[in-house]
Amino acid sequence: MPSLAKARAALDRGEFQLALELVGDADRCEEALEVRAAAAHGAGCFEKALTAWEHLYAVRLEAGRDAEAAFVAATIALQLLCDTALMAPVRGWVVRAERLVGEQPLTPTHALLAGARTYERFLCGDPEGAREHALLAAELGESLGVDVATGLGRMALARLAIHDGLVAEGIELLDELALWLASGTVEAYPTGMLYCELICAALAVGRLDRAREWTEVMERWRHGRAYGALHGRCRVHRAELLRISGPAADAEREALDACAELRPWMRREFGWPLAELGNIRLRRGDLDGAEEAYLRAHEHAWTPQPGLALLRLERGDVAAASEMIADAIEHPGDVPWKERPPFGELRRAPLLDAQVEIACAAGDVDTARAAAQALEAIAVRHRSPALDAAAALARARGALLEGDPEQAVTAAATAVSGWFELEAPYDAAAARVVLGRAHLSAGRRERARMEWEAARAAFARFGAARREAAVVVLLESLAAPEQAASDPATPAAGETVVLHRAGDHWRLRFRGADHVLPDLKGLRYLERLVAEPGREFHVLDLVTAESVAAGIPVLDEEAKAAYRRRLAEVDEDLAAAEADNDLARVALAERDRQYLMTELGRAVGLGGRSRTTGGTVERARTSVTRSLRYALGRLAEQAPDLGAHLAGTVRTGSYCWYRPDPVSALTWRLGPDGD
Numbered sequence: 001m002p003s004l005a006k007a008r009a010a011l012d013r014g015e016f017q018l019a020l021e022l023v024g025d026a027d028r029c030e031e032a033l034e035v036r037a038a039a040a041h042g043a044g045c046f047e048k049a050l051t052a053w054e055h056l057y058a059v060r061l062e063a064g065r066d067a068e069a070a071f072v073a074a075t076i077a078l079q080l081l082c083d084t085a086l087m088a089p090v091r092g093w094v095v096r097a098e099r100l101v102g103e104q105p106l107t108p109t110h111a112l113l114a115g116a117r118t119y120e121r122f123l124c125g126d127p128e129g130a131r132e133h134a135l136l137a138a139e140l141g142e143s144l145g146v147d148v149a150t151g152l153g154r155m156a157l158a159r160l161a162i163h164d165g166l167v168a169e170g171i172e173l174l175d176e177l178a179l180w181l182a183s184g185t186v187e188a189y190p191t192g193m194l195y196c197e198l199i200c201a202a203l204a205v206g207r208l209d210r211a212r213e214w215t216e217v218m219e220r221w222r223h224g225r226a227y228g229a230l231h232g233r234c235r236v237h238r239a240e241l242l243r244i245s246g247p248a249a250d251a252e253r254e255a256l257d258a259c260a261e262l263r264p265w266m267r268r269e270f271g272w273p274l275a276e277l278g279n280i281r282l283r284r285g286d287l288d289g290a291e292e293a294y295l296r297a298h299e300h301a302w303t304p305q306p307g308l309a310l311l312r313l314e315r316g317d318v319a320a321a322s323e324m325i326a327d328a329i330e331h332p333g334d335v336p337w338k339e340r341p342p343f344g345e346l347r348r349a350p351l352l353d354a355q356v357e358i359a360c361a362a363g364d365v366d367t368a369r370a371a372a373q374a375l376e377a378i379a380v381r382h383r384s385p386a387l388d389a390a391a392a393l394a395r396a397r398g399a400l401l402e403g404d405p406e407q408a409v410t411a412a413a414t415a416v417s418g419w420f421e422l423e424a425p426y427d428a429a430a431a432r433v434v435l436g437r438a439h440l441s442a443g444r445r446e447r448a449r450m451e452w453e454a455a456r457a458a459f460a461r462f463g464a465a466r467r468e469a470a471v472v473v474l475l476e477s478l479a480a481p482e483q484a485a486s487d488p489a490t491p492a493a494g495e496t497v498v499l500h501r502a503g504d505h506w507r508l509r510f511r512g513a514d515h516v517l518p519d520l521k522g523l524r525y526l527e528r529l530v531a532e533p534g535r536e537f538h539v540l541d542l543v544t545a546e547s548v549a550a551g552i553p554v555l556d557e558e559a560k561a562a563y564r565r566r567l568a569e570v571d572e573d574l575a576a577a578e579a580d581n582d583l584a585r586v587a588l589a590e591r592d593r594q595y596l597m598t599e600l601g602r603a604v605g606l607g608g609r610s611r612t613t614g615g616t617v618e619r620a621r622t623s624v625t626r627s628l629r630y631a632l633g634r635l636a637e638q639a640p641d642l643g644a645h646l647a648g649t650v651r652t653g654s655y656c657w658y659r660p661d662p663v664s665a666l667t668w669r670l671g672p673d674g675d
Contacts (some may be wrong), residue, residue: 007035016042030059044229044261046083047562050076054565061100067107070100074112078148081119082193083229085269086596088573088589089566090120095576111140111149118156124588125343127163130156148190151177155197162205163344165381171207174198178214192222192230199237204341206349206386208244208422215241232261236273236339243280244424248463249633251280256626271302272339279307283426285466285647286629287314301591303328306354314466318362325355326367345378349387352378356394360401372398389418393431400438408438426467429458433471440478449478465636469644496667497642499527508639515638522631525624529650529658530668536655539620567596625652 007022008031019039023032037052053076060069077093080086094116101109114137121129134156141150154177162170178198181191195218202211215237222234235258242251255277262273278293290311294304305328312321329351341347352375359368372394379391396412399405412435419428436451452474459468498509506523508515517523525542529535570593577585632650636643649660660666 004029004032004035007032007039011035011039011042014042016040019043020045020048028055028059030056033059041079046229050079050562053079066100067104067109070097071107071109071112073097073100074109074116077116078112081116081123083269085123086566086570086592087120087124088570088592090116091573092569094120106140106144108144108146111137111144111146114140115146115149115152118152122156122159123342124585127160127343131160134160147186148193151181151186151190151194154180155194155201159197159201159204159341162201162382163341163346167205167382167384170201170205171210174201174210178217182217189230192218192233195221196230196233196237200339203237203240204346205382206384206390208241208386208424211237212241229262232258232273235261236276239273239276239280243276243283244422244427246425246462248280248284248426249630249637252277252284252630255280269300269302269339271297271300271304274300275302275304275307278304278311282307282311282314283462283464283467284633285464285469286633287311287466288652289626289629303332306351309358310354313358313361318358321358322362322364322367325351325358329355346382349375349378349382349390353390353394356397360397363401365398365401368398368401385418385422386424389415389422389424389427389431392418393427393434396431396434396438400434400441405438405441409435409442412438425458426462426464429455429462429464429467429471432458433474436474445478449475452478460637460640463633463637465633465640465643465647468640472640496669497530498669499523499530500671501527508635508642510639510642513639517631517634517638520627520631520634522627522629523635525628525656526631526635526646526650526658527670529656531670533658533660536657538655539624539653542620542624542656563596567593570596621652621654624656628652628656 003022003024004027007019010016010019010022016039019035020043023035023039025036027033027036033052033056037049037056040046040049040052053072057069057072057076060072073093074097077090077097080093081090094113097109097113101107101113114133118130118133118137121127121133134153136153137149138153138157141147141153154173158170158173158177160170161167161173177194180186181194181198186194195214198214199211199218202208202214215234218234219238222231235254239251239254239258242248242254255273258273259270259277262270274293274297278290278297281287281290281293290307294308294311297304298308306325309321309324309328312318312324329348332347332351352371355371356368356375359365359371372391375387375394376391379387392411393415396408396410396415399408399411412431415431416428416435419425419431432451432455436448436455439445439451440448452471456468456471456475459465459471495511498507500507501519501523504519506517506519508517528537528542570589574586574589574593577589628650629652632643632646635646645660645666646658650656650658
């Protein structure tokens, strides 16, 4: 079979797409199914890979080779575990494999099953069950040479130690695991998956030092080695850390690239990069973009909190923000996920941090105090620099609300120092804003000015134009009334803006200052809008029809068939859970079923026709909106006042326009003649 031999050779070289094309879909022999599964996995065709594994399982089962079929079933369970977060199908395949191995002597299949059971229990909120299986997985994996089982067992033991408050012990276990991965003896797929888990564990407990170290290692490792979803997962971690360190524009680019790479892979877990995209856009001040990302994350059964509550606060709806965050704390998301702590106190820490900020905005002293105390208790039990800094800022906010500016100064200064040491400029700037308020409350206007000036500069460097503008307002409030009245922060009618493209860049002149911007598509759109103030441009007038792809199916036919098979697996698991009166497992299975039904409902329209992810107009609207927002953000980084003006006068959607009010009507000079 020359084509199969060529496919195997391409697979061995890591040329996954070529191998997939060479092996085709017709051949159902075992070797072809093995090659198809591995090639599809590497090429990012997740459902095709699972379908091939399922066919291979059926072939071996029909041939009466139970031990080999059990190994395939255990492999399918691990694939589902790592990339879908659908626990009912995971349990179904584990049960199939366990029935087939029966009382046989220990084999690599037993190690795989112990690893699958470990994380199934961990993600479903059963720490003791997870610990029992983790010890077995680590032991069997090491003795039988099954890397993925060894790694999952050791990783779970480290995360459980952190959950128990033994942070130093847990970090030590993670360090040992990282050294093992760095040895180069571990297979590629478990290496990438475990690097991702290392970073998740470090971020969950606020150990930014380890998260940065391991993200850089994973970034270097993934080139030439990673395949499947591992590239995209690494990008999400880079986006998470750039959200902390800045610049924000780089963070958003990584998050968008991660979403593009992970869409063929993740289903429910696709909410993870979407929620992170929302977090980044919120910090940048792109409230509409943040809301879009959060709501899409919610559609994928991924909680967008505390980001969505903080977005409501940013929009001025304090009541909605308070209600949202209280509900999130009372009913924390219990959908299985590896990227956040699936249970325990640590998953409440970011929610409590947000609740303090929201409660202070609402003037709710009791709630602010209780949330700050709860966050402090978590920081004491799970000691880390990031948790300590967050708890200090919560204390500062509460003290300021209760009228104790000196205590607020002490706590806020601690938070500023902590976030500065962690190289987290946005968070340090947010703490400086509180510190400035505390100094002002104590009568020290110049100290307040110093903190706010430092915060303004930090927000500007980070790319948080909205926060920068808010600090400018605070600084203006310190000025004498006559100074404030003459402050030219808002562009005045008759002022001139020169904007034109020169080769591979744009030149901008405003208030005597010259700026250079890259050749962004959004600036080309902006040029058309400001050239005709008030005119409404349909998005298809701003982009060519050729640049907008036709709608693509939400789920392809293979994915829809796989989802229907998983529904049957969920129903089996649900029946077993009901027979055992296992209410927690029933609840999880019902959520899996609802998720799959929702996804299929979104994918299938009237008469059974496939729905698509938006046609030409919708894709154009999304593309134009994103490009314009990004360009305006870059412009605001160099000319904040002009950026603030455009943020309030440029509208996006199916129709876009620039519509300034007469007070702030600028004169735009476009093209090289503008000089």
